[in-house]
Amino acid sequence: MNISEADTRAKFIDPEIQKSGWEDFVIREHYFTDGRKLLGGKRGKRLFVDYLLKYKNVNLAIIEAKRFDKHPTEGLQQAIGYAEKLKVNYVYSTNGKKIYEFDLTTGKGDYIDSFPKPDEIYKRSFDNLTPEKENLLSVPFYLTGDKQPRYYQENAVNKAIEAIANKEDRILLTLATGTGKTFIAFQIVYKLFQKRWNLDNAERRPKILILADRNILADQAINTFNDPFEKDLVKIDGSEIKARNGQVPTNAHIFFAIYQAISEKENIGGYYKQYPADFFDLVIIDECHRGSANEEGSWREILDYFGSTVHLGLTATPKRKDNVDTYQYFGKPVYEYSLKDGINDGYLSPYKVKKIRTNIDSYIYTKDDVVLEGEVEYKKVYKKKDFNKTIIIPKQIDLVAQALLDNINPMEKTIVFCVDQPHALNIRDAINKHKKIADPNYCVRVTSDEGKEGRDLLERFQDNDKDIPVILTSSQMLTTGVDARNVRNIVLVREVNSMVEFKQIVGRGTRLFEGKDFFTIIDFSEEASEKFYDPEWDGLPEEEETGNTGGNTGGGGGNSGGDTGGEPPIVDPPPRPEKIVIELSNGRKLKVIDVETRYIDENGLPLTTKQFLEKLIGFIPDLYDSDAQLRKLWSKPETRDELLQKLADSGIDEEQLESLKILFDAKESDIFDILMHISYTNDIITRKQRAETTRENEPFFEVYENLKARDFLKFILERYEQDGIKELKREKLANLVELNNLGTTKDAAKVFGGLQKLVDAFYKIQELLYAS
Structure with a gap:
């Protein structure tokens, strides 16, 4: 019997739900995530269950519906994963003929005759269901407007x-x-x-x-x-x-x-x-x-x-x-x-990591350099972690400020975490020296020394309706309590020794904001971003750890004096010996030697370019199984978008694919050619070469007697050469018509002999563009 899933639900599953007393306690097609944020305001796949059973304000079970001619437990494993996220103990999978019940508490399942009644599942869902527990759980959330938990x-x-x-x-x-x-x-x-x-x-x-x-x-x-x-x-x-x-x-x-x-x-x-x-x-x-x-x-x-x-x-x-x-x-x-769950579910902003290396990641004093302050140790290797703690090199600070400005968009809200308050001052001054924005409050220091003025600037920074200030420099003050949703860059110009502090710092950028597809962690330090590879970075608590190893900061905060209840003092490390200040010789040229971008996969790990490529190669067999199939998928706007969406859902978005062009020195090529090269070792050609080959296909153009039609199709190829596949989307057709001065889509349709012929030509030229 060929019955659709919708008909299976309406004719067979819904009546069973009603018969078991769930009609008033069921939510159909319940979407429970927003989908991972992708570039261009897009979203990844939203997770949903066919039916959510909710009784006395508690989620109790989900029902996975299969088409009448499918096996009743097809898709059960995915449903179990959803049940684990929703914290429900029971999964029911049915094709309308048979019902399978799976109990997550025992890990066992079996076929049953009918869905259990609401009160039965409710009582089975709790080990110790006291009247007080039932009473408290039954209270609905307090919600205003259209807000939902x-x-x-x-x-x-x-x-x-x-x-x-x-x-x-x-x-x-x-x-x-x-x-x-x-x-x-x-x-x-x-x-x-x-x-x-x-x-x-x-x-x-x-x-x-x-x-x-x-x-x-x-x-x-x-x-x-x-x-x-x-x-x-x-x-x-x-x-x-x-x-x-x-x-x-x-x-x-x-x-x-x-x-x-x-x-x-x-x-x-x-x-x-x-x-x-x-x-x-x-x-x-x-x-x-x-x-x-x-x-x-x-x-x-x-x-x-x-x-x-x-x-x-x-x-x-x-x-x-x-x-x-x-x-x-x-x-x-x-x-x-x-954090990983929040990003994958679409409730937190994803991020990428930029690690910036310079040619002064360590320093040894030479007689050509000038010691302006302090006493330098001869032959000692001062490492990057010593910079601005024990030794200050103004030219190095200058280089960091320039590199920072080169790696952000000028008006992206940015927080820079420095070694201490004087370092935050030096970084601020260096940024102000090289910035291109004239506003005096473009870059400001926000530390405890700034007092009320600093707090006022922080409030302005947090106000998403205000553009200025854009960059804040700080040391410890901004690691917590800064709810600024539009932060686009977190910059580390110091080591972060505590995993607790590192997580708090990264958290400054995770909040969502309209138009914010991701945020970037820019790391000038030696080891800070390596904490992402710590197995405990975003892991679960480990029960085997015992012993009190001492807490994070927070103790001893009661000596601020008075009873005003003001902000706790932000205490920098104890006074150190006088810092050494070195002026490098004029012959020493400082520069950035490497900027490595690492993208974050669905497990929350930054991938090197090699790791990213290996992941892509491993994922390709699930997308297409031949070069002919890839050509067919890529030649049509709808199937091309579906392919890109599948890649994005697995953590490979268009920006990451664009980075592969840099890896293969193919900036002027199509992503299609990169995929063909990775999959089938085809030569990589440019978009210009691909467009030229299509222009030479005279039999195709001769089909269109109206010269304006031929000119329009060649104009499409020109736009493709300039801007790539985004010009080949179906919704771009009207815009292309207007840019080519053909008037409206209706006018262009007359040139081609009808609207359908216009659309057919738009699709046909893409087919030729990607022909073997």
């Missing part, structure tokens, strides 16, 4: 709620920077509020403390929580406490604070101690990797005091040796969403 946000909220209902008191959520951790925290709090959850089981709303280590983070959270909690929240800071004659506020339900405002300071007791130890039901710690769980950290003293409270930590940083204490304290994350 992303699938991983639902997963994170529900996993945290389950942990709270299971009476767990130390809970961790690990999600990549830019994935909406504040939104997740808000929805958790909203659910708890709606059901009046608290540790006393009393008839009251919970008391919740939300801790951050930056005012900017606390204020961002307050803005998110303000609706609908405006009357229920308060910020614990110096002005609030002063207004209450030195007493902390207690008449609220949601309390925001940065730990510097409430922790103990020199000669001043911590304000947090004015609260009873059991005052709060829940403490949420934002960016908890920054020292909250470190036994020597200032956050830890607050957590210890409120030790009987549920502690929920939020972090973007997976387990590393330099913050293993976070995982010892909270335990394994109840949910984790990686």
Whole structure:
């Protein structure tokens, strides 16, 4: 019986769904990702399930629908992968005749007579389904406008709620920077509020403390929580406490604070101690990797005091040796969403890496050089990691600034991470020396020394409606808390020793913005971008790591003085011996010797050109199996686009393909010829040669008696020579007609003897262009 999949669903699967009581709890064709961002505003393949079964606001199962004449479990493996992403335990695969149930918790499957009823799957989906858990999970998300939660946000909220209902008191959520951790925290709090959850089981709303280590983070959270909690929240800071004659506020339900405002300071007791130890039901710690769980950290003293409270930590940083204490304290994350997942799902911006090498990656003093300051060690090799820490070479700084400007578009928002605050000043001055944009605030330094003026410039940089400032130079201040969605370049002119810090720095560029297809990490250092190859760069927590290896920065932040609750001091490394300043001899010419671009594959690894080529060669057999098939696919705009889309879906986009032209010294050639060369060792010819051969095909042109028609077809070849295959898209036809002064498409159709003949000619000339 030849029945389409749509008919199979309508006639056989939908009735079974209704019969099992799912009609009001099913979402058909549920798309749950946006598709990886590609060049030109395009998107990769969006993931979707045929049916999502959702009951009491919890995703429970998916149904994979197959055509009536297909095997019922065809496509099951893909559906299992989708179920793992959606965190559902059951997959049903059916062709309308038979139903197959697969249980992800046991890894087993079998045929069943009918779909289980909603309540049955719901009860089977939880190990310990208490009334409290069911009550909390059933609360729908608080949403305004057309905003909908992303699938991983639902997963994170529900996993945290389950942990709270299971009476767990130390809970961790690990999600990549830019994935909406504040939104997740808000929805958790909203659910708890709606059901009046608290540790006393009393008839009251919970008391919740939300801790951050930056005012900017606390204020961002307050803005998110303000609706609908405006009357229920308060910020614990110096002005609030002063207004209450030195007493902390207690008449609220949601309390925001940065730990510097409430922790103990020199000669001043911590304000947090004015609260009873059991005052709060829940403490949420934002960016908890920054020292909250470190036994020597200032956050830890607050957590210890409120030790009987549920502690929920939020972090973007997976387990590393330099913050293993976070995982010892909270335990394994109840949910984790990686940078790689965020990029592949289309919720974070992809990136590429440019590694720039110069001919002064090390330095040995010679008598022709002049020591302007300090004492140089003779015969010592000063390595790149020593630059601007112990030795300053102004010409090297100048070279870096010039190379930086040469490798970015002038108006792309850029953050430059420097060795320290003086280095950030020197880099800023060098950029201002070589920039082509006249605005005095084109490049500015934003460090703690800049004070309010620096914070004002940072706010302007974050404002996506403002073009200026374009470039910020900094050292430590901008590694976290900078929500600037339009950052296009992250520049490293220093080593990054901490994986935690490296991940935070990269996170400054991951946020999406309209027209932003990717961001670029420009690395002038020796080793920073090599951290991408660390197996733990974007991996899962490793349970075998034990022992407290000491936390990240965040401890000792309580010595800022006063009770204003201002930003924590950004502390640069301890004072070092006087730096050496060297003026190179006039005979020493500095230059960039190599700029290597590495593209990121679907696993998050930067690929060298060789690795990229090997990947492409390995993928080719899935695309075409002969040179004749490749010619046929490439000759038609629609099938050519489909082929390019398949490449893009696997992490090979048009820009990467263009880079192969450089590799083969074939900038004036067609991607088609590169693929033919890689696949079948054909000679690479230029677009000009290909167009000339087509022009010489006199029998083709003689078919068209009207000379204007012949001229138009030759004009298409000229445009192809200049701009390549983008001029051969079907939607380009009307534009080509206009550029050739043929008038409208209707006018051009008359020249060819009809619209269909015009279209046929447009397709035929492409067929000839790629003929053997």
